[in-house]
Structure formats: structure tokens, C-alpha cells
Amino acid sequence: MPGLELKGVSKFFGNTCAVETTDLSFPEGQLTALLGPSGCGKTTLLRMIAGLEDPTHGAIWLGDADITSVPSHKRKFGMVFQSFALFPHYSVRENVAYSLTIGGMDKSSAYEQANTLLDTVQLGGFGDRRIGELSGGQRQRVAIARALAQEPSVFLLDEPMSALDAKLREEMQVELRLLQQRLGITTVVVTHDQREAMTMADQIVVMSNGRVEQHAKPQQIYHEPANAFVADFIGKANFFDGIVKDGGVVIGKNRLQIDANFQSGSPVRVAIRPERTCIVDTPGDNTITAKVMFVRDLGPLREYHLQSDIGPVIAEYAAGENNPDLKAGDTATVHLPVESLRVFPQANAA
Amino acid sequence: MTIADDIAVPPAPATTKSRAFPTQRVLLGLLSAFVVIFCVLPFILVLAISFGRKIEGAAWVWDFTLENYQRFFVGILWPDEITFLYLQQLGYSFYFAVIASLLAVLTALPFTLLLTRLKRASQAIWLVFILSSLSLSEVFIVMGWDILLSNNSGLPKVFKETGLTAWLKDVGWFQTLRDWGLANPRNVKFKTSDFATILTMSYLVWPYAVILLYPALSRLDPSLSEAARTMGAGRWTVTRTVTLPSIRLPLFGTSLLLFVFLLGSYVAITVFAAPNKHTTAVAIYANIRGSNLNAPFGSTQAIMLLISASVCLYLGHLFNNRAQAR
Numbered sequence: 001m002p003g004l005e006l007k008g009v010s011k012f013f014g015n016t017c018a019v020e021t022t023d024l025s026f027p028e029g030q031l032t033a034l035l036g037p038s039g040c041g042k043t044t045l046l047r048m049i050a051g052l053e054d055p056t057h058g059a060i061w062l063g064d065a066d067i068t069s070v071p072s073h074k075r076k077f078g079m080v081f082q083s084f085a086l087f088p089h090y091s092v093r094e095n096v097a098y099s100l101t102i103g104g105m106d107k108s109s110a111y112e113q114a115n116t117l118l119d120t121v122q123l124g125g126f127g128d129r130r131i132g133e134l135s136g137g138q139r140q141r142v143a144i145a146r147a148l149a150q151e152p153s154v155f156l157l158d159e160p161m162s163a164l165d166a167k168l169r170e171e172m173q174v175e176l177r178l179l180q181q182r183l184g185i186t187t188v189v190v191t192h193d194q195r196e197a198m199t200m201a202d203q204i205v206v207m208s209n210g211r212v213e214q215h216a217k218p219q220q221i222y223h224e225p226a227n228a229f230v231a232d233f234i235g236k237a238n239f240f241d242g243i244v245k246d247g248g249v250v251i252g253k254n255r256l257q258i259d260a261n262f263q264s265g266s267p268v269r270v271a272i273r274p275e276r277t278c279i280v281d282t283p284g285d286n287t288i289t290a291k292v293m294f295v296r297d298l299g300p301l302r303e304y305h306l307q308s309d310i311g312p313v314i315a316e317y318a319a320g321e322n323n324p325d326l327k328a329g330d331t332a333t334v335h336l337p338v339e340s341l342r343v344f345p346q347a348n349a350a
Numbered sequence: 351m352t353i354a355d356d357i358a359v360p361p362a363p364a365t366t367k368s369r370a371f372p373t374q375r376v377l378l379g380l381l382s383a384f385v386v387i388f389c390v391l392p393f394i395l396v397l398a399i400s401f402g403r404k405i406e407g408a409a410w411v412w413d414f415t416l417e418n419y420q421r422f423f424v425g426i427l428w429p430d431e432i433t434f435l436y437l438q439q440l441g442y443s444f445y446f447a448v449i450a451s452l453l454a455v456l457t458a459l460p461f462t463l464l465l466t467r468l469k470r471a472s473q474a475i476w477l478v479f480i481l482s483s484l485s486l487s488e489v490f491i492v493m494g495w496d497i498l499l500s501n502n503s504g505l506p507k508v509f510k511e512t513g514l515t516a517w518l519k520d521v522g523w524f525q526t527l528r529d530w531g532l533a534n535p536r537n538v539k540f541k542t543s544d545f546a547t548i549l550t551m552s553y554l555v556w557p558y559a560v561i562l563l564y565p566a567l568s569r570l571d572p573s574l575s576e577a578a579r580t581m582g583a584g585r586w587t588v589t590r591t592v593t594l595p596s597i598r599l600p601l602f603g604t605s606l607l608l609f610v611f612l613l614g615s616y617v618a619i620t621v622f623a624a625p626n627k628h629t630t631a632v633a634i635y636a637n638i639r640g641s642n643l644n645a646p647f648g649s650t651q652a653i654m655l656l657i658s659a660s661v662c663l664y665l666g667h668l669f670n671n672r673a674q675a676r
Contacts (some may be wrong), residue, residue: 052576072579085577089595099581102591150581 003028003038004049004154004186009058011044011210018044019055020211021048024201026154031180031187033197036207038317042190043158044329045207049188051075052157064151068177075154078147078185084139086229088129092118092142099150117145120179137168144176148183155180155187161196174200194234206230228344240310241271241346249343251310256286256336260343267346274316276340279304279324279332288313292330293313306332376430393656400649410646417652428636434635435649440658443613443629444580445546450551451608455601457552459567463593465560466568469577473487477564480557488554492617494549499540499622507537540622551615557610562607606666610659630655 004026019041026032034042036076047053049060051072060070061097067075067275068336069206076099086095093114100110111127118124121141126134134142140160147155159178161169178188197204198218206213206221206229214226228239239342242251244262249255249270262268280287302323304315313334317323324333403413425433432634467475498504507514515537518524527533531543540546575598577589594601616631623629637648 050576050580052579065661072576073582073584075580076582077580079577079580079673081573081577085571085573087578087592088600098578098583098591102578102581102587142419146577148582156580199537203514 003063004188005061006045006049007059007061007341009045009048009055009060010320011041011048012055012056017152017210019048022212022301024205024212024215024338026186026188029184029185030202031189031200032205033193033201033202034188034190034205034207034214035194035197035233037192040207041210042043042192042205042207044210046156046158046188046190049154051078051079053189053239055347076150076152077154077156078150078152079156080140080143080147080160082160082162083145084163086139086146088131090131091127092123092129092131092134095129095131095142096145096149098146103150114145114149117149118142120148121145136164137172140164140172142309144179148185152185157159157189159190160193161191161193163345164285169193169196176200198234203322205235206233223341228269228271230343231344236272236274236314236316238274240312242268242270242310254288256310256341257338258341258343259338262343269342269344271342272336272340274303274314274320275316277313277339278335278337279326281333281336284335286336286341288334288336290332292326292328292332294328294349295326304332306334308334352613357380361605362616364427371422380545394466396437396649396652399646400653402646402649404644404646408610410644413646418647421647422650422654436654438631440632440654442623442627443631443655444658446547446551446619446623446627446629447609447612447615450548450612451605453548454552454555454559454608455605458556459601460564460603462560462563465564466570473568477535479670480560482559483557488615488617491554492550492621495546495553495618496541499546501539501541505540506538544623544627546620548629550618550622555611556614557640558611559604559608563597563600564606566597568597583617597673599670602666602669606662610662613655613659 006022006024008021008023010017010020010021022045022226028270033044044053051067051070051074055068059066061067062075087098090098093111096114096117097105097107100113101107105113106341115124115127118127121136121320122142122239123141123145126138126142131142133138140163142162157176161172164172173196180200189197189200201218203215204218205215205277206226208229214221214230216224216226221230221234224235231237232239240251240256242249242256244258244266245255245264246251248257249268251270256270258270260287285288288308288310290306292304293307294305296303296305300319302319303319304317304324304326306313306315324332338339354598359662379640398412399410401414403415404410420428422436423436425431427433468476495564497671500506506515510516515524518527518538524538526533527538532543532545533539570593573591575588578592583591614631615629616635619629619632623632634648634651634655636642637651642648648673650652
């Protein structure tokens with residue numbers, strides 16, 4: 001199955017830019033997540049891939065073929081919609097067999113194939129049911145089976161988990177990922193849930209305001225965010241705004257050492273993940289004094305919410321880790337390791 | 351003694367209730383009287399008169415005879431001869447109403463679909479325009495169409511003056527129009543014709559069709575047709591397999607409503623239909639207010655028209671229930 005490539009694709013609705021000029025490649029057989037807040041252009045991008053919207057500029061390539069002007073019904077990309085878009089006037093089996101029957105396959109063969117697909121998504125025996133009789137999770141599986149029926153070269157999913165409750169969502173994320181790996185289909189998933197993207201994706205494309213902010217593997221996105229927006233959007237982070245001076249960042253009366261090259265006087269935003277923020281016994285380099293405001297025990301995690309001279313700080317410890325014995329009102333010394341600090345120019349700050 | 355007897359019941363706020371109670375009852379009584387006098391009584395009177403008897407050369411008298419109903423089904427000459435004149439009139443009522451309502455729905459459907467895809471502001475303007483057209487009376491509309499289709503000043507004149515009639519004759523289509531009753535030896539003609547009758551009747555109910563279809567079509571989830579497209583369905587396949595089945599109940603309901611409405615259409619039939627194709631509605635008027643002055647038989651025809659419409663509505667209700675159950 002060939003990979004998918006966007007070359008200089010952009011989309012305008014009137015004078016409004018929904019997607020800025022974008023170059024992206026979706027490697028063959030991999031799952032890519034388009035991640036971003038509402039209105040960032042991720043669904044528009046997916047709809048352009050599906051052929052439901054025409055790009056204003058640029059081209060979409062599938063392998064060696066330019067498919068920009070190929071209508072959606074001739075692309076035959078399997079697509080799962082946010083609302084699932086199941087046909088209420090058809091049974092589950094008829095829904096799954098839809099692409100086969102309209103493609104000219106005789107009904108008995110199409111239904112047989114539909115039954116196999118329903119077995120694949122663990123809905124064997126549900127073929128005769130009406131759509132209205134299914135739960136949210138079952139509907140999602142039917143939508144997936146239906147999209148897979150035409151054996152698509154590219155599988156597109158637009159916020160497929162948004163209608164499911166939290167527990168079912170987590171189960172379905174794993175199931176969907178396993179199914180995608182088993183079938184080896186090039187897959188693009190739109191989501192605003194970073195946890196979902198981290199769970200399922202081989203690659204993540206982080207978008208904001210119609211622009212691709214970063215395109216990388218999930219771990220790279222998390223540990224090496226390209227800018228403050230990505231650092232803020234993916235996971236949690238502590239942010240401090242300061243001015244670069246003599247190889248460090250001055251934040252109020254404090255000075256933090258950084259491992260980044262910025263001109264002196266540049267306004268920057270420093271970010272550090274809560275799990276990289278340490279509470280230590282003795283002051284040293286890159287330590288600040290803070291007051292414990294609140295200790296949040298989440299079972300597997302414990303968060304210390306602190307207030308320091310440079311702003312609020314969260315330090316996160318895993319259960320079983322050497323948790324500091326602190327309570328609200330205590331004073332703590334917080335260490336911000338140089339190697340864990342990410343520094344971004346403030347112009348790019350979210 | 352029961353437990354209930356032991357429980358002290360707090361006194362009801364009698365003063366407030368006793369003041370409000372008569373007002374409500376009087377209002378309810380007035381409303382009931384209004385409904386009975388102005389809505390139910392006319393129907394009862396028509397029903398009662400339908401069993402009355404016509405006095406030849408005079409008016410009619412109260413009676414209880416089934417002769418009028420017998421006449422409706424087998425004609426006035428029965429038992430010597432059976433004629434189906436009145437059933438035929440009812441048949442024409444159905445014929446015109448079915449075709450005109452279907453035409454209105456079929457033409458309103460694509461328009462309303464397009465309307466729902468416009469911007470909200472444009473939709474509002476169109477809807478206000480369509481709603482305002484409902485203020486035009488049937489007489490006014492039919493008069494307009496009468497002028498438009500009249501042989502001396504309307505479209506036939508345009509056909510002749512622009513040379514379209516001559517061109518139709520040249521290409522041989524004029525004879526086809528004559529075969530369809532839409533031309534005389536000299537020019538095209540639309541009066542009297544089924545074509546003009548149906549067209550005008552459709553026009554009369556077209557705004558209703560749009561307004562009745564609009565809510566269902568605006569609620570239609572666009573992702574359904576998009577999903578079908580991504581699965582390889584072309585435009586027509588999407589319409590056939592997704593759009594139409596999704597709105598079959600509103601489509602059926604709208605058609606049924608327009609059909610029942612058109613069953614009683616009078617002015618358009620009188621102006622545009624050939625006399626031998628006049629409907630029950632026209633015959634009712636002729637009997638009650640026109641030359642025949644046979645109110646009992648006119649009432650019988652009105653009752654039969656009402657029963658026919660009710661049967662159609664009931665069948666529609668059954669179909670609707672069955673479709674929903676599925």
C-alpha cells in the first residue's frame with residue numbers, strides 16, 4: 001500500500017485561511033495522528049485527503065499518482081466520521097456491505113464479506129441489528145468495519161473516539177491500533193486528545209491555527225517540543241518567561257542556566273516537564289525556593305503544586321519514587337535541571 | 351378503620367381555588383362551545399343533510415334516505431342502468447391531486463436541498479420569500495396563470511409571435527403536442543388541459559412542499575452522503591441509496607398532506623380542466639351553490655370526499671408506523 005504525500009497544500013474559505021501551505025508525508029503502513037485544538041485545521045486537512053474538500057493550492061499524491069483532482073468516490077479511502085455517519089435505514093450488515101453492493105458485488109457475497117469484517121471488529125452476530133439498537137462503541141466498530149470493507153489504500157478517521165466515554169475510548173484506542181497494525185493500512189487519525197495520539201500514533205502532526213507546528217514521533221514530540229505551543233499542548237509543562245543574559249535566563253531576581261544559544265536580551269520562555277522538576281534537600285545550581293500550596297495525590301502519581309518567585313511550579317513524582325514528605329505550607333527547594341529545560345523564543349510562545 | 355382515616359388531612363387552600371375554579375370552567379365551556387359550534391356542527395349538518403331528500407323544482411327536506419349514497423356509487427339511473435359519473439369525478443380528484451402533489455414534492459425536493467446548503471442569511475431570505483407567497487389566494491394565483499396560459503395573450507401568443515410554433519411544426523413535434531391535447535390546428539394551447547391544471551395545482555402547493563420538507567432536509571446529516579461518497583458512491587447513487595431513504599417519511603408525509611389539500615382544489619380545476627374531467631369538489635359546488643341546487647347530494651359527495659381523504663390519511667399513518675417500527 002503506497003504512502004500519502006501532501007505537497008504545498010493549503011486551503012482558504014473565502015479570505016479565511018483554514019490550512020497554511022503544508023508539506024507532509026504519511027509513510028506507508030503507519031498511523032499518523034493530526035493533533036491540535038478545535039479549529040486548527042486538522043479536519044480540513046483530513047477532508048482534503050479524503051477528497052471532500054478541494055485544496056486551494058498544492059497537490060496530494062498517493063504513491064506515484066497525483067490524486068488532487070480525483071473525486072472522493074473514486075479515491076476509495078476508508079473514512080470513519082466523528083458522528084460515525086452510519087445509515088439508519090440499513091441494518092448493520094447492510095451498512096458494512098454498502099461499498100461492496102454499490103460496487104456491483106452480488107448481495108450474498110457482499111454479506112458474507114460483511115460478516116467476516118464484523119467478526120474482525122468483534123461484532124459477529126450483530127449483522128441483523130438496526131443502527132439504533134447499538135451502543136456508541138458498537139457503532140464505532142461498525143463504522144470501522146464499513147470503512148475497511150472496500151479494502152482502502154488509506155484509512156482516515158475523524159475524531160473517532162470523541163463520542164465514546166473515557167473508559168471505552170481507552171479500550172478502543174488500543175483495539176484500533178492493534179487492528180491497524182494487523183492490516184498494515186496507511187492511517188490518518190484526527191484527534192484533539194494528546195493521550196489518544198500518543199497511544200496510537202507512529203507519527204504525530206501537531207497543528208495550530210492552520211499551521212503544522214511539529215511533525216515527529218510521539219516521544220520526540222513530548223521530549224523535544226519544537227516550540228512553546230507544542231510543549232504546552234502535549235502533556236503538562238511549567239513555563240517561565242525571562243530575558244537571556246550571559247548564557248542564562250534572568251527571571252525576576254533569579255537566574256537559570258540554560259543549554260541554548262540566544263542573543264543576550266532576547267525574551268524567552270523556559271519550559272520544563274513536571275516529572276523533570278525535582279524537589280531537593282539543599283540549594284545549588286538552578287534551584288529556586290518555593291512554598292507548597294497543594295499536594296495532589298492521584299494514586300499512581302503525586303503532584304506538588306508550588307509557588308515560587310518565578311511563578312507557579314508543578315513537580316510530579318510517580319508512586320514508589322522517592323516522594324518528598326511535604327504538605328501544604330512547607331517550604332521546598334526546587335531543582336530545574338539544565339538538561340531538562342527547553343527554551344523557546346517568546347514570539348513563538350502560545 | 352384504616353390508616354388513612356387516622357391521618358390528619360391539612361385543609362386545602364380553598365379560598366384561592368374557589369376563586370380560580372369558575373373562571374377556568376367558564377373559559378373551558380366557552381372554548382368547547384366555540385369548537386362545537388364552529389368546527390363540529392358544520393360537519394354534522396353536512397352529514398345530516400347528506401341523508402336529506404331533494405324536492406324536484408324546489409329545495410330539499412330533512413329525511414333519512416340512502417338514495418344519495420346509492421346515486422354516488424351507481425348513478426341516478428340505477429337499477430335500470432349503472433353509471434359511474436360521480437366515482438369518475440372522485441377518480442379525477444385523485445388523479446389531479448396525486449400528480450400535482452408528486453410534481454410539487456419532486457420539484458421542491460432539489461430546491462429545498464440546495465436551500466439547506468446556502469448560508470443561514472440566504473436561507474432566511476428565501477424562506478421569508480416563500481412564506482410570503484402563501485399570502486396569495488388561490489383565486490389570485492389561478493388568475494395569474496390563466497393570463498399566462500391563455501390562448502390570446504399568454505404563452506401561446508409568445509409561441510406564435512416568436513416563431514416557436516412554426517419551428518415546432520417544422521420539426522414535427524407540433525403533432526405530438528396535438529396528440530397530447532396541447533395544441534389546436536393553428537397554435538399551441540394550454541387551456542383547457544391536464545397539463546395546465548396540474549401545473550397550476552402544483553404551483554399552488556409548492557411553497558407548502560418547501561416549508562414542510564425544509565426542517566427534515568436541514569436536519570439531514572451531511573456526513574451521511576459524504577460517507578457514501580468515500581465508499582465509492584457517485585452523486586446519483588448517494589441520492590438513491592442515502593438521501594432519499596433518509597427522508598422517505600417526510601417525503602411521504604408532505605406528499606400525503608399536499609394530496610389531501612389538493613383533493614378539494616376548486617378554482618384551478620374550474621379554470622383549467624376540461625369539463626369532462628371536473629372533480630368532486632367542482633360537482634359539490636354545482637350541487638350546493640350552483641345550478642343543480644341539490645344540497646343533499648352535494649353533501650353526500652362532500653362526505654365521500656372527506657371519507658376518501660381520511661382513508662388516505664389513515665393508510666399513510668399505517669405506513670408511517672410500519673416504517674418507524676422497521
